[in-house]
Amino acid sequence: MTHTLIYPNSTRHNERGHLEIGGCDVVELAEKFGTPLFIYDEEAVRDQCRRYLEAFSSRTDDFEVIYASKAFSAVAMLQIVDQEGLSLDVSAGGEYHTALVAGFPRERIFFHGNNKTRGELEYALENGVGFVVADSFMELDLLEELCAARGLRQKILLRITPGVHAETHSYIQTGQEDSKFGFGLVEGIALEAIRRAHTSEYLELVGLHAHIGSQIFSMEGFQRAIEVLVGLIKDAHDQIGWSCRYLNAGGGLGIRYTEEDSPATVDEYAEVKVRGLEEAMTRVGLPVPRVLVEPGRSLVGKAGVTAYRVGTIKEVPGIRTFVAVDGGMSDNIRPMLYEAKYEAMLANKADEPEDTLVTVAGKHCESGDILIRDIEIAKPEAGDVLVMPSTGAYAYAMASNYNGNPRPAVVLVKEGQAQLIVERETYGDLVARQRPLEGGQAGDR
Numbered sequence: 001m002t003h004t005l006i007y008p009n010s011t012r013h014n015e016r017g018h019l020e021i022g023g024c025d026v027v028e029l030a031e032k033f034g035t036p037l038f039i040y041d042e043e044a045v046r047d048q049c050r051r052y053l054e055a056f057s058s059r060t061d062d063f064e065v066i067y068a069s070k071a072f073s074a075v076a077m078l079q080i081v082d083q084e085g086l087s088l089d090v091s092a093g094g095e096y097h098t099a100l101v102a103g104f105p106r107e108r109i110f111f112h113g114n115n116k117t118r119g120e121l122e123y124a125l126e127n128g129v130g131f132v133v134a135d136s137f138m139e140l141d142l143l144e145e146l147c148a149a150r151g152l153r154q155k156i157l158l159r160i161t162p163g164v165h166a167e168t169h170s171y172i173q174t175g176q177e178d179s180k181f182g183f184g185l186v187e188g189i190a191l192e193a194i195r196r197a198h199t200s201e202y203l204e205l206v207g208l209h210a211h212i213g214s215q216i217f218s219m220e221g222f223q224r225a226i227e228v229l230v231g232l233i234k235d236a237h238d239q240i241g242w243s244c245r246y247l248n249a250g251g252g253l254g255i256r257y258t259e260e261d262s263p264a265t266v267d268e269y270a271e272v273k274v275r276g277l278e279e280a281m282t283r284v285g286l287p288v289p290r291v292l293v294e295p296g297r298s299l300v301g302k303a304g305v306t307a308y309r310v311g312t313i314k315e316v317p318g319i320r321t322f323v324a325v326d327g328g329m330s331d332n333i334r335p336m337l338y339e340a341k342y343e344a345m346l347a348n349k350a351d352e353p354e355d356t357l358v359t360v361a362g363k364h365c366e367s368g369d370i371l372i373r374d375i376e377i378a379k380p381e382a383g384d385v386l387v388m389p390s391t392g393a394y395a396y397a398m399a400s401n402y403n404g405n406p407r408p409a410v411v412l413v414k415e416g417q418a419q420l421i422v423e424r425e426t427y428g429d430l431v432a433r434q435r436p437l438e439g440g441q442a443g444d445r
C-alpha cells in the first residue's frame with residue numbers, strides 16, 4: 001500500500017492496480033525508460049519550494065530560501081528552483097558549472113566547500129558568483145590573492161562551527177567543534193576570521209553561515225546554533241565594529257523515509273529560524289540580519305522515488321528471502337553509508353496484500369549492498385517493478401559506476417507526461433574517457 005506520508009502527494013493506485021505518480025503509470029515508465037529509474041514529481045518539488053517561501057514570507061520580508069543543490073544537482077531541477085524564486089548553494093566547481101548551464105542567476109548563488117581549490121575559486125570568481133562562503137584562513141588568503149589579481153571585491157560569508165551537536169547520524173553532523181568545516185569559536189578563532197575578512201580590501205564580509213547537520217528532526221540544535229551565532233555577532237559588533245547583514249542558518253530539516261519518522265514541519269523550522277533569530281537579536285540590541293536558509297533534502301527528497309526491476313530471488317531457508325534488484329549501492333549509497341532505512345512496494349502489484357517478508361538486495365559485489373532489511377511487500381517475482389520512495393535527495397547525487405554500472409536515467413513527471421531530464425549512461429560512457437595501453441590491441445567498442 002502506498003502512503004502519501006512518504007510518497008509524493010500525487011501518488012495513487014490506478015485502475016490497473018499499478019502505482020501512479022504525477023499521472024504516470026510507474027510500470028510503464030519503467031518499461032519506457034528502463035530501470036533503475038529516478039522519478040521526480042515536478043509539482044511536489046514546486047509545492048515544497050512554495051511551502052518554504054510561504055513559511056518564511058509569513059514571518060519576515062527579509063529572507064532567502066537557498067536550495068542546497070548537492071541534494072540533487074541537475075540542470076532541469078535548478079531551472080525549476082530558479083522559476084520558483086529560490087537561491088542556490090553549490091559546493092564545488094562542477095555544481096557551479098551545472099548552475100551556469102541552467103542559467104541560474106549568479107548573484108543568487110552561494111559557493112561553499114571546506115577545500116575549494118584554486119581552480120574552483122578562479123572559475124567561480126571569473127563567472128561572477130554572488131557569494132563565497134569562506135571556510136578557513138587559507139581560503140581567505142587565497143581569495144584575497146585571486147581578487148587582488150582581478151581587481152575584484154568579492155562578497156563573502158564566513159562558515160562558523162558553532163559547537164552544537166545535532167541529533168542525527170555522526171556522518172552528517174557538521175556543527176560540532178571537532179569538524180573539518182568552518183571557523184570554530186575556541187580561542188577566538190571565529191572572531192579573528194571576522195576581523196581578517198572585515199579589514200580586507202578585497203573582501204566584503206556580509207554575513208555568517210552555519211550548518212549543523214542533516215536529517216534533523218528536533219529544532220533544539222537549530223535554536224542553540226542561532227544563539228551561539230548571535231553571541232558571535234554581538235562580540236564582533238562590540239570588538240570589531242562589524243555589522244552582520246546576512247545570517248545563513250544552514251539547512252538540515254529532516255524528512256520521512258519510513259512511516260515511523262516524525263520530522264518537524266517547514267513551518268516549525270521557519271518559526272525557529274525567524275523568531276529565534278529575532279528574539280536573540282533583540283536580546284543583544286542589534287538589527288536582525290536577513291535570514292537565509294539552505295535546505296536540500298527537505299526540498300527534493302520526498303518528490304523522488306526509485307524504480308528497480310526485480311531479478312534473482314533467493315530463499316535462505318529459515319533465515320530470509322533476498323529479493324535482488326538491478327541497482328543498489330551505486331544509485332543509493334545511503335543504506336550502506338548511514339544505515340538509512342527505506343520502505344518499498346511493488347508498483348505492478350499495488351493492490352495486492354503486502355504479506356511477504358523480504359530483504360531487498362542490490363546487485364553489487366558487496367555483502368553490505370542491502371537496500372532494505374526486512375520489509376513486507378506483495379509476493380515478489382522476477383520482472384516486478386520495485387519502488388523505493390523518498391530517494392529524491394542524496395541518492396542520484398552520490399551515484400557511482402561501481403562494478404561498471406551505468407548511472408540511471410532521471411525523469412520528471414507531471415499531469416501524465418514524463419520528461420527525461422538525465423539520460424541513462426551507456427557502457428560507452430563508462431570507457432569514454434579511458435585510454436588503452438600504448439601499443440595494446442583495442443577491442444570492440
Ligand SMILES: Cc1ncc(COP(=O)(O)O)c(C=O)c1O
Pocket residue numbers: 068070071089112174211213214215250251252253294295296297298393
Ligand atoms: C553547507 C550545507 N548547507 C546545506 C546543506 C543541506 O542540508 P539538508 O539537505 O540536510 O537540508 C548541507 C548538507 O550537507 C550543507 O553541507
